[in-house]
Amino acid sequence: MFTPNETQAAIRDVARKFAREKIAPVAAQLAKEERFPTELLRECASLGLLGVNLPEQYGGAAAGVVAYSLAIMETAEADAAFAVAVAVSNMVGELINAFGTEEQKQRHLPRLTSGEHLCGAFALSEAQSASDAAGMATTAERRGDKYVLNGSKQWISHGGHAGVMVVWAKTDKSARGARGISAFLVEKGAKGLIVGKPEDKMGLRSSQTVPLQFEELEVPASSMLGKEGEGFKLAMMALDGGRIGIGSQAVGVSRAALKAALSYGKDRQAFGKPIADNEAIQWFLADMATEIKAAELLTWRAAFLKENKRPFTREASMAKLFASEMAQRAVDKAVQIHGGYGYIDEFPVERYFRDARVQTIYEGTSEIQRLVIARDLLKQG
Numbered sequence: 001m002f003t004p005n006e007t008q009a010a011i012r013d014v015a016r017k018f019a020r021e022k023i024a025p026v027a028a029q030l031a032k033e034e035r036f037p038t039e040l041l042r043e044c045a046s047l048g049l050l051g052v053n054l055p056e057q058y059g060g061a062a063a064g065v066v067a068y069s070l071a072i073m074e075t076a077e078a079d080a081a082f083a084v085a086v087a088v089s090n091m092v093g094e095l096i097n098a099f100g101t102e103e104q105k106q107r108h109l110p111r112l113t114s115g116e117h118l119c120g121a122f123a124l125s126e127a128q129s130a131s132d133a134a135g136m137a138t139t140a141e142r143r144g145d146k147y148v149l150n151g152s153k154q155w156i157s158h159g160g161h162a163g164v165m166v167v168w169a170k171t172d173k174s175a176r177g178a179r180g181i182s183a184f185l186v187e188k189g190a191k192g193l194i195v196g197k198p199e200d201k202m203g204l205r206s207s208q209t210v211p212l213q214f215e216e217l218e219v220p221a222s223s224m225l226g227k228e229g230e231g232f233k234l235a236m237m238a239l240d241g242g243r244i245g246i247g248s249q250a251v252g253v254s255r256a257a258l259k260a261a262l263s264y265g266k267d268r269q270a271f272g273k274p275i276a277d278n279e280a281i282q283w284f285l286a287d288m289a290t291e292i293k294a295a296e297l298l299t300w301r302a303a304f305l306k307e308n309k310r311p312f313t314r315e316a317s318m319a320k321l322f323a324s325e326m327a328q329r330a331v332d333k334a335v336q337i338h339g340g341y342g343y344i345d346e347f348p349v350e351r352y353f354r355d356a357r358v359q360t361i362y363e364g365t366s367e368i369q370r371l372v373i374a375r376d377l378l379k380q381g
Contacts, residue, residue: 002300008067014047015071019078027079030206031351034198036161037206038118041085045115049075050089053307054097058105059113065241065307069248069299076252080355081207083252085119087245088157092120092166095238096185099226104185108164117163122242123186123212124168124235127154131368133168134178134232138214140169145221147171147184149192149214155362159210160195163188166238167214168231178232183225192217203354240313241306242363243320247299250323250359251292257327257334257352258288264338264347275337284333291330295323314376321369324359331356 004012022040030037044050052068054060061067068090076083093112096104111117129135138151149169159165165186172180186193196211226234262285265276275281298319305312334349335342342349360366 007063011063011067012070015074019074024078034205042115051113054093058109065303069303072248073252076249077256080253081204083249084207089120091242119162121159121162121165123153123156123165125155138169140171146218149217153212158208159212181231182228183231183234185223240316243316244302246363247319247323250327251295253356254292254327254330257331260349261334261337288330291326295326317369317372327356
């Protein structure tokens with residue numbers, strides 16, 4: 001059985017208290033108003049939750065990847081949309097810490113962990129090359145001591161709010177596939193950065209998702225993250241860690257769905273007894289609880305491996321695949337237990353159902369996860 005250590009438990013408890021007392025009471029209203037939780041995110045930063053795995057010298061908690069997973073599970077249980085901002089900000093911070101120069105770290109990490117940047121954004125996907133990230137069309141041309149970016153990105157979580165974003169672009173247009181791609185740090189308000197109209201999404205409605213356009217956007221050469229031409233490697237490494245975040249998010253939503261289903265099942269009377277007394281409902285609940293535990297353990301194993309600097313790509317994909325698909329089953333059962341009430345917003349399972357759906361799509365679809373797992377199995381022989 002997994003038991004968190006003292007540091008991990010402390011982060012979990014801080015996240016749990018904040019999620020239950022501050023996020024959960026307003027989550028439904030934020031979603032209804034499609035309002036980005038700016039002040040809540042700043043308060044979250046003050047608790048150390050936007051840099052859980054970042055060094056203390058940059059304002060991070062230095063608590064590790066398992067602690068990060070625990071924190072995302074707690075915040076997602078209260079509101080999956082809020083958990084997106086926390087997860088992506090942590091992912092961007094870790095990427096800068098791993099590959100940034102000391103100047104880049106000093107400039108951006110304290111501003112991310114303090115909430116001054118508000119959040120980070122990850123600008124990789126494009127309209128015509130979502131899962132095929134290597135097929136991107138955005139370019140970055142070297143002109144003296146600057147790079148000039150032209151192109152567009154699609155489905156960028158809180159791209160209009162992020163103080164800093166990592167943007168991927170082709171620096172060598174003649175290179176094929178993943179070669180010739182580099183990563184850049186672009187700050188909010190940069191001239192030539194155009195933030196498009198927020199998408200009208202099925203779920204995660206308080207987590208703004210926007211297209212971005214770059215029109216002759218100039219950045220200093222010193223804003224390149226990592227080495228020229230090695231940006232795709234950075235993206236894949238970041239996504240490996242990001243999949244631990246999505247697995248954690250899926251667990252959180254599923255936990256919330258199970259709690260709602262248990263409460264409703266015990267309260268709702270039909271044919272003279274609580275519906276939870278019926279075997280069919282009990283089987284639903286048992287399946288939900290069992291699969292949630294399995295997803296927790298898969299996700300924590302991937303987090304443990306990453307934290308201990310061991311290979312974790314396959315395990316992260318397994319965690320993301322199983323947890324995200326498990327969440328679809330869990331929220332579906334929760335809605336079914338609620339019957340007609342599960343289809344209206346009087347009860348929260350309707351929101352959980354919509355919020356969970358994207359988890360099998362973003363940061364690598366379920367189909368991509370299966371490819372990653374199978375190729376690693378074949379490579380290992």
